[in-house]
Amino acid sequence: MSDITPIIQSKLSTESGRRRRPTSLAAHGEPAVWLMGASLTLSLMMIAGLLSLIAYDGFRAFWPREIQRIELASGEVVLGEPIRTETFTPTEAPTEERERTLYRVGNRDTSQASFRWVEQPQVATASTPDDVVLVERIAWGPWLGELERMERVTADGSVEVLSEGHEQTLSELSEQLPLAKQRLAEIESLQRSVIDRANKQREAWRLRVAVANRQLADTDTAVRGLSKGVWTPVLAAGLGSLAAGWAGRKKRWAVVAWCAAGLLLVGAWVEQPTAGIAMTAERVEQIKSDSSQAERELVERTSEAEARIAALVAANDEVRVLIREPRTGRVAPTSVSKVDDPLRVAQVVRVVPANELSLAQKWGVYLSRWREYLTDDPREANTEGGVWPVIFGTVVLTILLSLAVVPLGVIAAIYLREYAKQGVITSVLRIAINNLAGVPSIVYGVFGLGFFCYTLGAYVDSGPVEPLPRMPWWLMAAGLGVVVSTSVLMAASGRRASTLGSTASSRWLQRGAGIGWLSSVVLIVVLGSTTPYFHGFFADRAAENIPTFRSKGILWASLTLALLTLPVVIVATEEAIAAVPGSSRQGSYGCGASRWQTIRRIVLPGAMPGIMTGAILAMARGAGEVAPLMLVGAVKLSPDLPFDQTAPYIHLDRSFMHLGFHIFDLGYQSPDPEASRPLVWVTTLLLVAIVFALNSSAMLLRARLRKRMGGPVV
Amino acid sequence: MTTLETTIAMTNTKLPRPQPAAPREYPVVDAIRAGEGFTPEIHEEILEQDSVVQISGFSLWYGQSRALFDISMPIPRGKVTALVGPSGCGKSTLLRSVNRLNDLVEGVRVQGDISLNGEPVYGPSVDVIDLRKRLGMVFQKPNPFPMSIFENVIYPLRIDGEKRRRVLEDACKNALQKAALLDEVADRLHESATALSGGQQQRLCIARAIVAEPEVLLLDEPCSALDPIATLRIEDLIREIAESYTVLIVTHNMQQATRVSEATAFMYLGRLVEFGPTEQIFQTPRLAETEDYVTGRFG
Structure with missing residues (x-):
């Protein structure tokens, strides 16, 4: 250490006697580092906070919640999933602070809203009984209640009780629900594969008849195309220039010949004398009779599927489940207009006896909800x-x-x-x-x-909205041919001439070719948007x-x-x-x-x-x-x-x-x-x-x- | 720090200072500086030989500034010719003029002509692409392409449209063999070329330059980015390759020129100054400028 001391001392003063200052923290950039670190940390915290909020609320959403049975001081019994609790200041007592809890009470068909605030002082008793269930339905949101029984009502009106009470009904549901869903799936697939397809074909035939009728009324779509006397020379000229391009020794003239050949041959193909056949009344009649023939076949083909669908719907209509809510003593209805007709099993998506589920069963519900979410179509205005x-x-x-x-x-x-x-x-x-x-x-x-x-x-x-007449359009197409072949020639000779010390002429050739390419693109767009053939x-x-x-x-x-x-x-x-x-x-x-x-x-x-x-x-x-x-x-x-x-x-x-x-x-x-x-x-x-x-x-x-x-x- | 600096300063003062050389006459340099013409000293032995590239009255401008002044010289067939001279004297520019790589620079203008096996390089009907395919080029820094070793070597064949697998594989093996790289990379031909060491990369570039069997090989300071051992290997390689190719090499390193080349051209300020067999240039040069440059007293 002592050896080093003189050196350190000598570092502190210069030869002219000016004292060297020890390097300050600011000179080391310490505050700057702190500031940079702080802003980075702040940004990361905000991002991490955002992501973890999304993850927390997103992953939690499908976890089955407990169902509480609350007896209010007024004697009313409410079933609901507690969502959140907050303190609030009631308007009638501005000095007081009270606690209230938001419950999802479901049962939108009997109560107006499916969520309800319950103030703490009103609660007489709150419990979480095992025999209450949350039923997710295809329509009208969840229903909370107690499982009463399941019954089968056949077409002749006879009622067969399938199960009685909570336990029995739950196990019976686990058998009947998959059957009902299977029937629903079969209905769906028949709908798609037979009925929808048949409807598409019907629509196609209807369009065909409509088009035929319109063509009959519209005399303009009579025979178009060139007369044979004009068409033959055009075709011959096209083939001739194709051959000329093939045989031509000079590459640049071959390009021109090919452009011309392409133009003439495409023209000949589009304007061939047989193009367009006039619609006649007989053909319309023919199409109409074809259409009705097709309709008969379609009816024949779909009637089987429709009968099957009707049978499945009827089978689904037979099995009903009675879930009674304690508040009004009503059972879950099959539709809002038929409040006394109990819910069909086929209308149930899932029954969650939330309070008696083991952890594994809760995970089962959770994963099945995720699966439904990821693979199903939306229901109920996208809320389910x-x-x-x-x-x-x-x-x-x-x-x-x-x-x-x-x-x-x-x-x-x-x-x-x-x-x-x-x-x-x-x-x-x-x-x-x-x-x-x-x-x-x-x-x-x-x-x-x-x-x-x-x-x-x-x-x-x-x-095109306003197609050009044929003659000006073909003139423009020929103009495009001229522009393209000129550009090709200019580019070729411009490139050939652009050796070192490129001359003014080669620069002009290349510039000309560039302008040619640009205008040919514009011309192609114009031609496409005014074509009388499309x-x-x-x-x-x-x-x-x-x-x-x-x-x-x-x-x-x-x-x-x-x-x-x-x-x-x-x-x-x-x-x-x-x-x-x-x-x-x-x-x-x-x-x-x-x-x-x-x-x-x-x-x-x-x-x-x-x-x-x-x-x-x-x-x-x-x-x-x-x-x-x-x-x-x-x-x-x-x-x-x-x-x-x-x-x-x-x-x-x-x-x-x-x-x-x-x-x-x-x-x-x-x-x-x-x-x-x-x-x-x-x-x-x-x-x-x-x-x-x-x-x-x-x-x-x-x-x-x-x-x-x-x-x-x- | 201060003590260290002092020590260095003291050591420096103790070193013997190089004796100031006796002031010498440089007639050629004076002529160049005065803007007068002069005739470059080209030894008869060179002129007697058959040439593969003939440069005649060649000048080149980058925009307004002139880089090459009226250079005329033959490149002897089947020999290694070295271009030496101080930085900025136009060696590399001359080399790049042979395969017209200078065309890529904006605003380049040339005068005079270069011919390759009797065909003009700067003629109006010359296809530059075809011309470059007849010449192989290796650059100062190894520049393997970011692809496999195999693809690197056969790149010139690929762009020539060669698709036969057999031909490509044989050519690749051959070129790597000639570039003395085959043994080192035989088992990893299909791995990335960028993983090779600097010296290996440069040999790979040489393999790439000779795979299409060019008429002349142009080497632009091929060893300046390499360590001494890699440099020696490359020099050995150049001597071997010289048996079957004409090589034109630009170098900064006088020893390298004596080791690998059979003819040496000394350039200065964009002019050819002296050109002769290597031993004559290094042992009995005819101009004072050449002698002082090759002995390190000038330039």
Whole structure:
């Protein structure tokens, strides 16, 4: 130690005698570190708090609660699940503080509300008897009461008592309930596979007859197409230029010849003399008789299924269960209008004798509620049942959106970074793209509704609103052919001439080719939107005023979100591409690779993890978006999934349910907010979990990509 | 710290200072500085030989600044030719002009011509891609692509459209054999190339450069990012490869030039100054500038 002392002393003063100060805490950055640590801790605490609140309330929601039997001082007996207790100041006694408890009392058919505040002083006795049950019903919410008996009432009016008392009825229910559910499932599947399909066919036949009638009335749709005298030379010219292109030695003229051949041959095919056959009264009659024949067959086919359904419904109607509530002494009714007709077993979802359940049984109830929630359709204005269509809609939307946005964004970013000359225009474009990311999402929603649903959708349904006459349209098509072939020639000769010290002429050639590509894109759009040959994919339905794509739908919703998330993908991809080291590119060029080969084989694989990051961000943002979806496709209830077993299996025109919108709907649009509150938590938990799952699977994929590349695996 | 610094300062003062060299005349450098013309000293032995690349009156500009001044020289066939000279003298630029890698730089302009086996490199009808396929290039820093070793080596064949598995595998084995890397990586051909050591990566790059059997191999300071042992291995490799290829190598390291090359060109300020057989350049150079540069007294 003593050896070191002189050195330390010498450190404290300089040669000129100025004393060196010991380094202060501030100089070490101690307060800054504390501040940074504090703000990080605060942020983490807020996030952790949010997540644990969601997790706590979400996971707790389905746990079976105890059922209390409360005798009030007034002599009234109330059954209810205690929800929460609070102190309050009653208006009649502003100085007092009293305690009150909120009970879920259910039985909406006999009492008006299914929740009830009970003030503590009013309670005479409170107990948790074993013989009370909570019955979850398909309609009208839960019913709390005491199981009395089960009976079978056959069609002739004879009553057979199946069980008596709590114990017996409970065990009998565990036998009868699955049977009833089986019958319900069979009814459902018959509905879907036979009745719904038959109805679709009926609708198709009805449309066919309507179209035939309309065509008969409309004389314009008579024979179209060229006369043979004109058509033959067109076909011959097309084949001739095809052959000329084939035989042509000069590549550039072959391109022109092929363009012309394509135009002429497509024209000949579209305008062939046999195109369009006039509708005659006989054909209409024929179609009508075919239709009625088909209707007879359909009736024959469905009558069997309908009889089976009727039998099943009758069987379900026989078995009844009497659950009496002590307050009014009434049994659970089968419907609100028939208060004395007891509940059918088929109307029961689940019977929970909450107070006598063992822990294992409670877990059983809990898991079965989760299963119902994840795999069933919603019931009772979404406040009960499951969210399967909602999950499905959200996931399909997210997948469709990333399928749309990733290729588009990546292609745009590649052009912007690799091909476009870096200058004022690209800078302006970049700023514009970054600004697009800041546009409020509802604006995208409005745009999506106006453009995708009403404009593009109308085009898909029934073709161009104002198609051009045939002659000007073909002239424009020929113009497109000229522009395309000129651009090809200009690009080819511009590239050939652009050796070192590129000349002014080569620059003009390349610029000309660029303008040519741009105008050909514009021309293609104009040609497509004014074509006289396209009458829409769903013209028949559109003529009957039934929109198909001209309405909200999952396709338009995902395209709107794709537009919304496009800047994210473009920016991420551009950064990833720029991060690919120049030495790799140089090496690739040195091996004799072209620019495109370098991009495809070196730049894109190297940028892939970054592109994945962009895709992850886009997916997460898209999955959590609500505002634009309310305009372009998300609806409160749509049990029809975008994919099912009826042709054409993929129904991108359908509206869908979305978790974000579902949360909004449950929390703020529900007729009974108190009843839907637990579901708000569960649905929030689910949305967070789905976004987390999507993100982590994408991250896993990215990590694997990086590992394959040999880069850092983070 | 202060004591340490003092110690260093004291040690420094005790070191013998290099004796100031006798002021020498540098006629060529003076001519360059004065903007006068001069004729580069090219030894007859070089001119007598058959050349694979012929550079004639070649100048190059990066935008407004001129990097190469009217360079004319042959690259002898089947030999290793070294380009030496101080930093910024245009060695690398000249090397990259041969396979037109300078085309990628914005605002490059050239004058004069280079020919490869009699065909012009800068002609208006030359396809740059085809040209680069005829030349192999190895860079200063090893630049393996982020893919497997196998894919790295056969990259030039892949972009040439070769799809036959057999051909690719044989070519890969061959190239790795020639690059003296096969034994080390034979059992992990399909693992990432970025996991190799620096020296191995550089040999991989050499294998990649020779897999398509180029007419000339261009090496741009291939050892400057490597440790001495890896450097020695690469130099051995260059000597072996030189038996079947013409090699043009840029180097900063005089010893390396004497070890691997048979002809050496000395460049200064964008001009070719002297070009001759390596032993003549290093032992009996004709110009004072060359002698002082190769002995470390100039540049």
